[in-house]
Amino acid sequence: MRKTKLAAGIIAVASVMAVQSAFADSHIKKYKIEDGAIKASLTGKTGDAAKGKKVAINRKKGNCLACHAISDLKDQPFHGNVGPSLDGVASNYSEGELRLRIVNAKTSNEDTIMPAFYKVDGYNRLIKKFKGKSVLSAQEVEDVLAYVMTLK
């Protein structure tokens, strides 16, 4: 009897935890990875390249220039070189491959330094103000992607 109660208790706790983690994750839109790519838009909408360019430059948002040089943005000072230049990146990768790399680059290379821009859980010692938040929103990912797709 006691044992059953205990087991039921454990199951109850476990299911509460499962629901909680589902909640924490809920604003992240579901996406499907196939052939190393996310083929569908996260929002169902096409991104806006002009907006994406601003997000890419913004140091608190995409901040792509922290690590990547982009000749198209040569009016911006200081391009980093931790990652490869993004010139011509759209000629080398498909849109779906680039979407996956922006969403979570660690799915294709777990050792990469590149942060995941669309992920909210599984972080170690995440600072409070970013709890439950991804670096970019789903639409911002699509906008950045639309801009990156112009880098042929």
Place this chain on the structure above:
Amino acid sequence: MTNIKSKLGWKLATAVLGAAVVAGSFAASAVAKDWGKFQVEDRRSGYTYMTDETRDVQNDDFENPGMLWVENGQSLWSTKMGSAGKSCASCHADADKDMKGVAPSYPKYNAKMGKMETLEQRINRDIVEKMGGKALKFDSKEMLSLMTYVGKISSGMPVNVKVDGPAAPFFAKGKAFYYQRRGQLDMSCANCHEDNPGKLIRANTLSEGQINGFPTYRLKWQKPGSVHRRFKGCNKNVRAKPFKRGSDEYVNLELYVKWRGRGLPTETPSVRN
């Protein structure tokens, strides 16, 4: 005829000269720069990642703003603190001799505490237990002054922390911290400072994160700062919750990071961007 010959000769000479210049510049980029005492094996002090301008400020004692803190520390050394009416000099009168080699050997294992102790904590232990004073905060004016003064006394002496014996488990914890990803940007210390030193993050050149020059006078801070202040800054940059100054986590990390710079010269007060 002579004209043509001399023209040809000039062309040939130009070509040879051109080749020599190309070969010369190639050799310059292919051969690693000799950093002298600031490099030991493959380990390079943050000094080697700075601009010439910043290095010049460090090199010149009259220009180095950290030297004011050294002087302040020197006068504080013989200032009475606490209820016992003692100064540091009451027990360590000849600081130049007594404190020589101390800074490059910390953090050290303390058997009574059963864990590692940083130099700030060691200084505070005497202030509290022997001098009847109040422990100083790591980045207080007084502690930074004492730390830069004590550090300067060991100027040029190689970093030499003990990481075996009772220190071994703490060293292992510090190492685990170094390689653990953290924060929303999900980066470990190693992602930047082991994998990418010399590379640029926007305008900032990544260094190896060596701490042989601490407390370092950081131009961005406009004052010297402790190792733990720097750790906090790095943790916040990757959007991770920092630990407190003097926490076991940072003390162990300090031990590990100090060991990564073994053999590098004590450079306190170094100047960094």
